[in-house]
Amino acid sequence: MSDHSQEHPIDSVKTYALVLATLLFLTILTTAVAYVDLGVFSTVIALAIACTKMLLVALFFMHIRHSTKLTRLVVVGGLLWLAILLFMTLTDFATRTWIGVPGR
Amino acid sequence: MADHAHTETIDLRVQFDTAEQQKDCSTLGMWIFLITEIMFFGGMFAAYTIYRQMYSEVFAIASTSLNAKIGAFNTCVLLLSSFTMVMAVRSGQLGKQKAIIFWLILTLIFGSAFLGVKAIEWNEKFVEHHIPGQAVFHLEGVPQSEQGHAQLFFSLYFAMTGLHALHMVVGAGMLVWLLFQARKGIFTAKYFTPIDVGGLYWHFVDIIWIFLFPLLYLIDRHLKV
Numbered sequence: 001m002s003d004h005s006q007e008h009p010i011d012s013v014k015t016y017a018l019v020l021a022t023l024l025f026l027t028i029l030t031t032a033v034a035y036v037d038l039g040v041f042s043t044v045i046a047l048a049i050a051c052t053k054m055l056l057v058a059l060f061f062m063h064i065r066h067s068t069k070l071t072r073l074v075v076v077g078g079l080l081w082l083a084i085l086l087f088m089t090l091t092d093f094a095t096r097t098w099i100g101v102p103g104r
Numbered sequence: 105m106a107d108h109a110h111t112e113t114i115d116l117r118v119q120f121d122t123a124e125q126q127k128d129c130s131t132l133g134m135w136i137f138l139i140t141e142i143m144f145f146g147g148m149f150a151a152y153t154i155y156r157q158m159y160s161e162v163f164a165i166a167s168t169s170l171n172a173k174i175g176a177f178n179t180c181v182l183l184l185s186s187f188t189m190v191m192a193v194r195s196g197q198l199g200k201q202k203a204i205i206f207w208l209i210l211t212l213i214f215g216s217a218f219l220g221v222k223a224i225e226w227n228e229k230f231v232e233h234h235i236p237g238q239a240v241f242h243l244e245g246v247p248q249s250e251q252g253h254a255q256l257f258f259s260l261y262f263a264m265t266g267l268h269a270l271h272m273v274v275g276a277g278m279l280v281w282l283l284f285q286a287r288k289g290i291f292t293a294k295y296f297t298p299i300d301v302g303g304l305y306w307h308f309v310d311i312i313w314i315f316l317f318p319l320l321y322l323i324d325r326h327l328k329v
Contacts, residue, residue: 046318078139
């Protein structure tokens with residue numbers, strides 16, 4: 001606790017500028033790649049780029065890099081709940097037509 | 105036992121042992137709020153995923169009717185605003201009061217620019233009769249029997265971008281409030297928590313758009329080449 005700068009180090013302007021440049025580059029990349037026919041991988045690549053951008057924003061701009069273990073745990077826990085929401089809903093909709101339902 | 109009898113200051117309220125603890129507590133509280141927001145938007149993303157799966161052909165035509173170049177431009181504007189926001193937080197960490205105001209104003213300008221571009225895009229939808237619920241709704245290239253599913257796409261489009269824009273408006277209000285506080289000179293290197301958690305909110309809204317942009321504008325683009 002005594003060493004405050006150790007707890008919350010201040011990132012340099014250069015770091016933030018590099019993150020911004022990467023984010024802008026990825027935006028242009030994802031837009032350009034969208035016009036190339038990659039089949040089902042179009043969605044996969046678009047989401048992979050979006051996830052990379054999310055990680056950059058969260059780790060650097062939202063200071064997850066420097067945050068406490070408890071905060072990190074809460075963030076990961078939150079994403080886990082989101083995964084449950086998406087996954088469980090999709091298992092329902094994906095499997096509804098597998099078995100014939102009377103009256104449908 | 106920690107000494108709880110300290111005098112209360114803005115950076116150290118009585119219920120906390122140290123300023124560090126108070127700051128970590130605020131950050132954690134903000135993150136818990138943001139997780140409720142993730143779940144809130146998560147439901148809409150789930151709905152979009154399911155309907156896109158069910159009516160993939162109509163959704164592809166509807167999705168490609170959006171202007172991807174304007175969308176990409178607006179994404180860049182929003183990312184710039186996130187950069188200026190994090191610079192405001194950094195100025196807070198350093199206790200530079202004038203710099204805080206400078207970066208907050210820039211963030212407000214970029215945020216407003218984003219909303220302005222969004223308004224132009226929405227206006228285009230009115231001109232093109234792509235407003236769900238309108239009697240004159242018509243999406244070109246979609247058979248008459250499928251027009252309802254095209255309306256579904258635009259319902260989701262307006263709900264998701266509209267809700268995102270609402271969050272931006274709230275964020276802009278927050279920036280104005282922060283500017284007034286900053287002008288009073290209450291933010292120092294010891295106490296800049298409102299800018300810090302305000303920044304978390306702003307970046308969160310940015311992340312939502314990072315996912316909205318490819319999902320709404322891009323992923324069916326290759327089918328039309």
